[in-house]
Amino acid sequence: MLALRVQNLSKTFPLKKPLFGAAAPGVRAVRPTSFDVARGETLGVVGESGCGKSTLARMLVGLLDPTEGSIEIEGHALNTADPSEFGKLIQYVFQDPNSSLNPRKTIRQIMEAPLKHLHKMAKPERDQRIREIFASVNLRESFLDRYPHEFSGGQAQRIGIARALAAQPRIIILDEPVSALDVSVQAQVLNLLADLKAQFGLTYLFITHDLAVVEAVSDRIVVLYFGTVVEVGRAERIFARPRHPYTKLLADCAPVVGRPLTAPEQKGSELPDPLNPPPGCAFAGRCPRTTEICWTTEPELKSMGEDQLAACHQPLED
Amino acid sequence: MTLFLNLVFRNRLAAMGAVVITAILLLALLTPILPMHDPDVTATADRFKRPFSDGHILGTDHLGRDLLSRLLHGTRLSLAVGIAAALIAAATGATIGIVAGYFGGRIDNVIMRVVDMLMAFPYILLALAIVAALGPGLMNALIAVAAVNVPFFARNIRGITVGLAGREFIEAATLAGMGHTKIILTELLPNVLPVIVIAMSTTVGWMILETAGLSFLGLGSQPPQADLGSMLGEARSAMISHPHTSVVPGIMIFLIVMSINLLGDGVRDALDPRLRSGALSRPRATTLVDRKGPLPAPTNDLLSIRDLETQFHVGARTYKAVGGVSLAVKPGECLGVIGESGSGKSVTALSVMGLVASPPGVITSGAVYFQGEDLIGAAYETLRKKRGDRVAYIFQDPLSTLHPLYRVGHQLAEAIQSHQKVPNHKARARAIQLLKDVRIPNADSRIDDYPHEMSGGMRQRVGIAMALANDPDVIIADEPTTALDVTVQAQILSLLNDLRRDRGLAIIFITHDFGVIAQLCDRVAVMYAGRIVEEGPTQAVLDAPAHPYTKHLIACVPELGQGRRVLATIPGLPPMVDDLPLGCAFAPRCYKAQDKCREREIQLLGTKPRAVRCLFPEEPV
Structure with a gap:
């Protein structure tokens, strides 16, 4: 069973039309790309800066409209017109945990947003759900009434993961989720992600530039270069052979x-x-x-x- | 809130302004119930009475009306109109700014061009035009003043919003299913509110002045109603013969505007996060030194750091960033310093040349000997001559260390010429040679590039070239490859390795990556909470780590070629260096910690070249 199917997805950023003459053809950030992700799989995406991995991720969660191609989630074409629908299917964990949390909101307000807007839960239900999620990401409930700046990078990233989980998505896109963290904290977060995946039956798309990390967490790995897939293979083989x-x-x-x-x-x-x-x-x-x-x-x-x-x-x- | 008030009142002038404006506001509010003459009753027999005459403390005007009464009623009106205009302008301007900044694109373009057109008119001309179209009257003057000030708010708020709209928490809100209105109201507005308050507090006074100006010209309040501007206007004809009629409202306008502006500046200083963090206070040219007790003895190494302690004094807190670090390098040697963020590795490196920002940094103990000479106590001029000449730095982010407005060749030549007297063409030739040394292709043409025209790897090579410009003896590289891709990192590392072999450079290499340490460094020092917990030859430390922290840290790092697995972790978080526990700082996270570990300070012990700061090491050293 496929969780995600991407077909011929591409993104071209148009260039400004010069005053005279025709516009240049534009920058092709992602060239036509196709891949499948099975349900429960972790697909690693590696590549160097500028290879289009973030552009690809942002198209998958509807933050960017693709120029061409289609995205299917569990057999249905992704419709980005209604944010309250696709938010329940696919969620995103950002690279910089601190800038992805609104500095002027409490953690409770941040956690409530997806429950309120995506799942239309009532207040007691929301509190119950937040408690459950916080327990599963090993965060204390007393954190809920604090503000984001009071947390370390590792804690803030766990809050970011908790927020993504709150939407109860089928797929989570992890965009360099540990590259801003210290090594001892990085391992904690990676193990937590593996536990959560088993617990909630999630599918991950794990984007990173760190080969050792991606090898340690992925089933299969896609290597991107210059906006296109150059190689796909099993994690244990692709770098060895x-x-x-x-x-x-x-x-x-x-x-x-x-x-x-x-x-x-x-x-x-x-x-x-x-x-x-x-x-x-x-x-x-x-x-x-x-x-x-x-x-x-x-x-x-x-x-x-x-x-x-x-x-x-x-x-x-x- | 109390913190905010404390901050405001720490500024004496702002406190004075607050007192004056509060008094004026109270008077204005109480005016209707104070026992006073009716401000509009004329008594031509009593005209132009001097101040302090019977029944009229401030005298009377040209129609015999009581000046005190008119002054207070006028103040009330002027304040009301000014504040109302400020509120209207802020609300309208902020709405326009947020909408333009959030949606961007065409909407932004159209809105901002209209705002630009409004700004193209001289403000008083625009206000006059609006009043002329609407007809004179206080209400219309209010509208005119508000309209004239809308562009100021719109532009200000739009700028802030554009910055915020690109932040990730806005995208996260979209993914949480929020619509545009919700995002603007609950995500953006709370973040721009402080800016709106700052902009308002600095413009209210100005708007009161503008309203008074329109009234002075007879376009605002209409007789017999008094506001400060119209009082001045009416007193104009008697300015020479009876100056008190114009001096009285003049002083009041002065007091209002002055006190509001002083208070507004105070509010801005208290609210602006950049000012609060002290970022605008200029650091000294060298780090402050406050050493007590005897200095450690010099050694015969090229560069040796002895018992260095560097602290940050922020308010009542003392952060012991570096708590007694000793390191040394010989020519041609590469020493790795490894640790997590906050372990004090960068502060140690910056302390060597007195580059830690002061305030808040202070070097409280220890010495740094370069060829036997202590650098910590050295005069600024001595340090300046050695910085970049004998001891050079390479920093993590080449984009922020290169000046964006100068060509790289110019910056390289400047680095050379600040230490050597060479003519421009020779400096340029040397710069090209340096770029060739760091293997930048087409060095002759790339020397005229601006930093933004180069890729990250190329910029870091320029950073290295700059560090090499004066053939230094020691290079301190602070995470020079962390921001780079692996293929570029491999090139930079092999470049540094060649340089130290060819030129006999000593390198202190700071990183958090064991793989890099293993490949480049001869010796390694592991730092935790401002201290060295283990040191020794790289291979020995990696093969048989003695400190539990080193052992766990190595296990945490996934290594290529080991396949999918559960990673080892270290429970807990590194301690804050303003509140270090007694004894071993790692004890709270250590699996073999005992009471002994928490009793007293633990020494760095071992047989040379290895040493470990642990009572129960994993391996005997």
Whole structure:
């Protein structure tokens, strides 16, 4: 059973039309992208800054309208026209826990908003529900009447998760949920997320740039580069046996205890220019395996055996 | 609320303004029940009586009306009109501003261009035009003054709203199912309210003046009704012969406007969060030093930090950010300092060159020896000569350390020329060479880029180039790769590694990432709550951590290649450094803590090069 199906989703940000001449074609933040997420699965999304992972997430929760493509949640097309409907299906946990909480509202007011507006619950019901949720994210009830600035990053992020849970969604998008936290707190939050998923039967889309974190929490991982999916595979295999040279580059660059320091990439390579995208494979400029076809034809996502897919003309072998 | 009043009244002038305006407001409110002459009854026989004459304390005007009575009634009217105009202008302007700022796009464009058009007229001309169209009268003057001030509020509030509307809590509200009206009323309004109050408190006085101005011209209150402006207007013809008729209302206007403005400034200072945090008070050029007792002995290392203590004094609280840290580096060596936020690692680094902001930072103990010379007690000029020349810094965020308005080449040349007397063309050639050294492609053309034209990795390379500009002996790098992508991080780390091998640089590398430490650093010091809890050669510490904190911290960090799993955690939170427990600061979170751990301070002990601050270490060292 599919929780989420994304088909040919893309987003182009238009550029301002110059005073003279025609408008430029715009920046393609997300190029046509398709993937499925099964119910109860955690799909990791990794990529470097500017690869379109946040744009993708914001389209999924209706904060941004896609240019093209469709989003289906449990078989029904996502209708973003009515916020009180899609809010019950899909929720979002923000990267910066402090800026996602209104500084002038108490935690109780923040927690009540989804219950009141999405589920139209009455006051006693809401109190009961908030108590339950706070118990499941290990927060004290005495926190409810305090203001956001009184909390540490880890506590604020748990409040953010509690708010997302309050909407009783089917899917939660986690956009770099632990990258603003200290390592000792980061592990607490990651374990909590795993517990909650089992408890409430949730489906996660976990977006991050930290390969070790995404490997530790995901079932499958999608690697994004320059607004498009370059590789999809099982979490335990994708970094150990990458097919796409970019995935291999990422895995080689991650600092690992016990591995000598190397710069795996030749010096001076830079990301492609989004205003003037190259023809062919976007990674060709940084790739050690390029052949002629890479510079002319954009590679399609192809099966590379054992539920691993990669978009590469010259995939790596085992 | 009491805190707010305390803040306001700490400002003497604001307190004075508050007293005066309260007295005037009370008088104005009590006017109808005070035993006084009718302000509008004329008695031409008594005209132009001097002040302090019988029955008329302030004398009479050109129609023999009692000036005191007219003054109080006039004040009442002027205040009422001014405050009403301010309220109307604030309400209308704020509504326009919030709507324009929240919806943005075309709505914003149309609304703000109309507001711009209003602002293009000189305000008095606009007010005159409005009154001319509506006809003279106090009510119409009020409308005119309010309308003239709407753009000020609209622009102010729109600016704040645009900033807030992009914040994540607004998006969170959308996802919680709130509609636009709800978001504006319950999410945005509470956040812009302080700004509206600030803007009002600083403009009420101005609006009272404007109303008086219109009345002075005869366009506001109509005779015989008195307001302060019309009293002045009527007294104008007798200004030379009977000056008291114009001096009396003049002083009153002066008192009202002055006291409101003083109070308004006080309110603004108390409400503005930037002023409250003290961000606008300029820090000193070097950190304040207040050391007692004998200095620790110098060592023969290149740079050695000895028993350093740095504190922040905020109000009555003392934050012991660094509580007795000793570190040392030799040429060509890389020392890693690892710890969570608040562990004091950055403050330690900034203390070396006296870069901790003072106030509130104070170095209370210890010394920093650079080639045997103490830097902590050094004069500003000595420090300034060494900063960036012998000891250079690389900071976390290159976007905020590079000046956005100068080309990077200019900034590099400036870094060189502030320590060496070289002509411009030589400085530029050296800057290009530096960019080549940090492997920026096309250095000759990129030297003329502005910082925003470069990617994050390129900017950080410029930051490193700047640190290398004067061939320093020591580089202190404070999380230089935290904001960067992994592929860029790998390049920057290998660059730093090459530099220390080629030039014999000593590097103090501050981070929270064990992977980075393992790859780059020879030795590592682990910090917790302002102290070093463990130190030793990197490999030894990582293989066999001795302090329970180190051991748990390593276990918390997921490592690539271990697959999906439950992560180890450390229960609880790091302590606040203004309220440290006696004994081991980690004891409340430690699984093997005993009463002994909480009794007295624990020493950093061990056989060189390893040491640990723990009574029950995991490994003997």
